Amino acid sequence: MAEFVDAVEARVSATWRDYYELTKPKVVALLVFTAIVGMVLAAPPAQVPWNALIFGSIGIALASAAAAAINQMVDRQVDARMARTSGRPLPQGVIDTPHAVVFAGGIGLLGLGMLWWLVNPLTAWLTFLSLIGYAFIYTLYLKRATPQNIVIGGAAGAAPPVLGWTAVTNSIDPHALLLFLIIFVWTPPHFWALAIHRREEYAEVNIPMLPVTHGVVFTQVQILLYTVLLVAVSLLPFALQMAGMMYLVGVMALNAGFLYYAIKLRWSADASIPMKAFGYSITYLMGVFGLLLLDHYLPLVQLLWS
Numbered sequence: 001m002a003e004f005v006d007a008v009e010a011r012v013s014a015t016w017r018d019y020y021e022l023t024k025p026k027v028v029a030l031l032v033f034t035a036i037v038g039m040v041l042a043a044p045p046a047q048v049p050w051n052a053l054i055f056g057s058i059g060i061a062l063a064s065a066a067a068a069a070i071n072q073m074v075d076r077q078v079d080a081r082m083a084r085t086s087g088r089p090l091p092q093g094v095i096d097t098p099h100a101v102v103f104a105g106g107i108g109l110l111g112l113g114m115l116w117w118l119v120n121p122l123t124a125w126l127t128f129l130s131l132i133g134y135a136f137i138y139t140l141y142l143k144r145a146t147p148q149n150i151v152i153g154g155a156a157g158a159a160p161p162v163l164g165w166t167a168v169t170n171s172i173d174p175h176a177l178l179l180f181l182i183i184f185v186w187t188p189p190h191f192w193a194l195a196i197h198r199r200e201e202y203a204e205v206n207i208p209m210l211p212v213t214h215g216v217v218f219t220q221v222q223i224l225l226y227t228v229l230l231v232a233v234s235l236l237p238f239a240l241q242m243a244g245m246m247y248l249v250g251v252m253a254l255n256a257g258f259l260y261y262a263i264k265l266r267w268s269a270d271a272s273i274p275m276k277a278f279g280y281s282i283t284y285l286m287g288v289f290g291l292l293l294l295d296h297y298l299p300l301v302q303l304l305w306s
């Protein structure tokens, strides 16, 4: 009997883990973090309305998770043929398509409903557009159509700070668009570093990623150019007095790291650099948004200290 219970429990927990994996949890975690920074920057320190913070974060997380699950449904055949993605629950047959549809539809509607009724309809609409942008326009069309797929598709992934800001103010603020721009310009170096490493897999499944269509050297040059642009864009929050000295010093250090990897990627023959640059891109984005958050709270800390 105990063995039977163990077996049932093992199956139940494995199933939940599979659904969890279907949501690309680490990507969603970073997306939600950028949304929370958008919320925090939209209000004076410690004055973010609770409904925006709680239901906004959960709603954006659920909608992003639904988008990630739809992406994996659409991609299940190509995912099955690439080493990096073949272990996912759909290609493995652990979750079948009808269950994935119900799951994605359920969490998507729950997330959008939460935003509509408990936050505001503008945030719900913009989140819905981001979901459509990533799950359908990027995955179904752009990904298979053009090597600029991730530049255009990156707009959906860059949306969360705007969604967070709108959750608080119920309007689209130019400052929020600056946060959007940072992620938008960050996305090509983030993804193309990985695409260089995985170019043979993409070529095999006929996905026209930049290193497949234009070669590795061209992609390395593009990564370098986007990184230089990113350095410039990342300084704008300081230039426009959205953030202070603490942000400036921190972001300069993060930028030095990204430039180091982009230059090394272009001129070093070391095969481990592309994945190191990819890993660093994630640290970089967490760092930039973490700095914006800390910088915004600095006056409050100083006030409490004095």
Ligand code: HEM
Pocket (backbone or CB within 6 Å): 026, 027, 030, 031, 034, 084, 149, 150, 151, 153, 154, 155, 156, 157, 158, 183, 187, 190, 191, 194, 282, 285
């Ligand atoms: C069109 C835009 C984007 C593309 C094409 C893209 C592509 C990818 C790919 C292919 C991976 C590797 C996944 C894996 O092998 O497990 C990845 C990982 C990751 N991406 Fe992106 N990404 C994009 C935008 C974003 C955005 C906007 C964020 C967050 C703000 C983000 C955060 C992450 C994180 C945290 C990981 C690591 C996941 C892990 O370690 O499991 N990405 N991305």
Ligand SMILES: CC(C)=CCC/C(C)=C/CC/C(C)=C/COP(=O)(O)OP(=O)(O)O
Pocket (backbone or CB within 6 Å): 024, 027, 031, 063, 064, 065, 067, 068, 071, 075, 085, 127, 128, 130, 131, 134, 139, 143, 156, 157, 159, 160
């Ligand atoms: C509502 C809202 C804010 C939606 C957010 C959209 C979202 C989840 C963006 C993540 C971007 C991402 C992981 C792209 C990789 O897809 P891929 O298919 O190229 O990569 P894969 O081969 O690893 O699946």
